[in-house]
Amino acid sequence: MGFPKHLTSAIIRLELPKNDGGLILTKNLYLSCDPYMRSRMSRSTEGSYVDSFTPGSPISGNGVSRVLDSSLPGFKKGDLIWGVINWEEYSLIKDTSSLIKIQHIDVPLSYYTGILGMPGVTAYVGFYEICSPKKGDTVFVSAASGAVGQLVGQFAKLYGCYVVGSAGSKEKVDLLKNKFGFDEAFNYKEEQDLNAALKRYFPNGIDIYFENVGGKMLDEVLRNMRHHGRIAACGMITQYNLDQPEGIQNLFLIVAKRIRMEGFLVFDYCHLYPKFLEMILPLIHEGKITYVEDIVEGLENAPAALIGLYSGKNVGKQVVAIAHE
Amino acid sequence: MGFPKHLTSAIIRLELPKNDGGLILTKNLYLSCDPYMRSRMSRSTEGSYVDSFTPGSPISGNGVSRVLDSSLPGFKKGDLIWGVINWEEYSLIKDTSSLIKIQHIDVPLSYYTGILGMPGVTAYVGFYEICSPKKGDTVFVSAASGAVGQLVGQFAKLYGCYVVGSAGSKEKVDLLKNKFGFDEAFNYKEEQDLNAALKRYFPNGIDIYFENVGGKMLDEVLRNMRHHGRIAACGMITQYNLDQPEGIQNLFLIVAKRIRMEGFLVFDYCHLYPKFLEMILPLIHEGKITYVEDIVEGLENAPAALIGLYSGKNVGKQVVAIAHE
Structure with missing residues (x-):
């Protein structure tokens, strides 16, 4: 299989068939x-x-x-x-x-x-349930201008965290800083040395990493995690189209730094949707959360x-x- | 630096120096x-x-x-x-x-x-605090006859889990099965295909992996973890002497399978030592736990x-x- 390439046409009558059994x-x-x-x-x-x-x-x-x-x-x-x-x-x-x-x-x-669908609940669950945030934590979000990342960053800011995001263009970095209120943001494509970039924005290390990309970024983040840090593994988009996934070389740091890395899927948290709506709708109406x-x-x-x-x-x-x- | 190679001699008087300030x-x-x-x-x-x-x-x-x-x-x-x-x-x-x-x-x-020192508390904390065990869970322990592994396996058996261990010789495998009461054990050096070996002992997957070795074993365990599985990362001994650690290629499975992988160090749990002694001493005296x-x-x-x-x-x-x- 590959990516979808073709559109096909079919005729559908815009009325329900008789005796349809419920449609x-x-x-x-x-x-x-x-x-x-x-x-x-x-x-x-x-x-x-x-x-x-x-x-x-x-x-x-x-x-x-x-x-x-x-x-x-x-x-x-x-x-x-x-x-x-x-x-x-x-x-x-x-x-x-x-x-x-x-x-x-x-x-x-x-x-x-x-924001009001799956990506919204994903950001909500990932940040509040998986990241175990504390006020003042340093938070790094990759793919930070995406459907989920932009919300995670805003949730973390509302929570009182220091938040840095990475994205793949100047336009996205500007969005992160100027529209979503991230403290800092950088274009990972322009960094020769991701480790150095992370050290620049997190001189004392990262408490929480919201993982959307995997691969080299994850490896460098592991080097910059603080002791007792948390990694919420939401996705690893850089790996999905590779025949052979990239190897993560610094995983042994999970032991020395007592890191908790936890994968999660929104499907396990559908019961939280009403609670989520109750939180997010006022934030949208009051302009405290924005969505691009x-x-x-x-x-x-x-x-x-x-x-x-x-x-x-x-x-x-x-x-x-x-x-x- | 390298491994210690030399013994040196020095003279020490077997009495305390005067005015030593407390020694x-x-x-x-x-x-x-x-x-x-x-x-x-x-x-x-x-x-x-x-x-x-x-x-x-x-x-x-x-x-x-x-x-x-x-x-x-x-x-x-x-x-x-x-x-x-x-x-x-x-x-x-x-x-x-x-x-x-x-x-x-x-x-x-x-x-x-x-058993009454650091490895004992490590096994205790790792199993009871990090693995979140449930009766009936399937548990895999690597380096299972080692200082920590042999205890983890016995704790898991006492808890009502199904326990399999890996070790590096026939003698160790015999110990695991006949002395420590593991349900199954295998010599990883004799397995051409670790994935197949794990599938043989865990046809329905692994709920808990107690990680002592890292590298290829971890990669194959990730393929065999069940959804919502837990990995207690205690150590990765196969990696400590490598110039370049082996890359872990299947880490993205942490997302799809909602795996929690958590590193821990016994130093963070010293306060549990009295509680640990209270549990372990009777088990030793009653012959319910053995230690080689x-x-x-x-x-x-x-x-x-x-x-x-x-x-x-x-x-x-x-x-x-x-x-x-």
Whole structure:
């Protein structure tokens, strides 16, 4: 398998079939491009936590849809939903178990692919549950302008931490410093020596590393972690397209520095979503949290948007707008 | 620096100097050879958590001594102590802050270098505090017949876990199965394919890995960990003598499998020593825990004993007996 390259056409009647046994007909509005989707493009099962895509069928991912018609109890025409949907303009959905009805519409609907969706809960769980933050901790976030990183940095600032982010362009570094309020930020592509860069921003070491990238950056971070530091392993995007992952050479420092490194997946924390919404909605409304999206228009541009994630083409959360209604 | 090679002689008068300002004179009985000592033979400070040895001075480590004379309050002639002592036959000690007076002498005194000393507390803390064990968990211990591993395996068995150990000889594997009560054990040197070996003993995966070796074994264990598994990183002895550590390639599995990997050092848990003694002494007396030592006689054989650790020459806890009194 490889990245999705082709769009195919099929005819769908915009009405529910008779005696359908319970379906909803949706118009799909926004699609989410997320790094984890790479693992669904492989047949390998080792370490995969979601099913592989089925070649020839539409790929699926998180998205936002409008219900056009429903023969299922609990859904009615006009409802807005988010959850796992197919990458297509309209869908007939039988299994609604992953779908959540949207209650708050005084925010951009696309937010349900990001700050109010999976990336938002990921940042929330990763920072508050996995990082064990303390006021004054030094926090480093890689891929810091991405869907999750931008939120982790802002959560950490609100918590009273010193926060530095890395990203892959001047534009992103500017965003980190000027829009998201990171204390410092750097463009990892312009650093000859990542160890030196980290020492520059963390002369006394890193208490918390929010890990999104893996590889060389992780190796250099390990050298700069403080004793009893925590690494929340959210993803390792630099490794997903390699035939052979890069070896991490400094892992033995986990012992000497008593580091806790913990992987986590948002799927284990769905029960926290209501609590998360309660926290995040006021922060959005009061302007205390901001969120940057990179919205590409049109389903035809979705494959390139997804592929672009892995080379960091997106600036902020990558969204595909199929329709604004 | 390198491994210790030479013994030197010096004269010490077996009496306290006058107006010494507070000293104890000790006869040193048992020395402990521990893997962490390798890090003290390097000038590099990165990741080291104990001071380097001073070339030309005796090296130091844990050991057991008899007090011959004392001008310090709290110590008197005849006392037995354990803690950090010099590798020499007699010592004059000013700083007693690392020394603990031995209260229980109805056990072999050498045990204070092992089951009743640092390795014992390491196994206790590592298993009960870091591994978060549950009855029925599948547990894998590497370097399983060593000073710490043999205890971890026995603790896990007492806890109701399924326990498998790896070691480097048939003799050690026999010990694991027949003396320490491990469910299974294997000689890693005879396995062409560590992944296959682990799959043989853990067809449904590993819940807890007690990590003593690092390198290739860790990489293959990561492939065999279950979701939400725990790795207690106690040491990585295979890496200590390499110029360049081996890269760990499967670390990204920490995310997909939500693994927690946590390094720890016994020095952070000294306060648990009384509680530990309360647990372990009855187990020893009732024969519910057994401990195998590899005792080398004579200070002159201490350097080879220490060096032997890193190629697994020792069978059980490596001790040097300077004198049995």
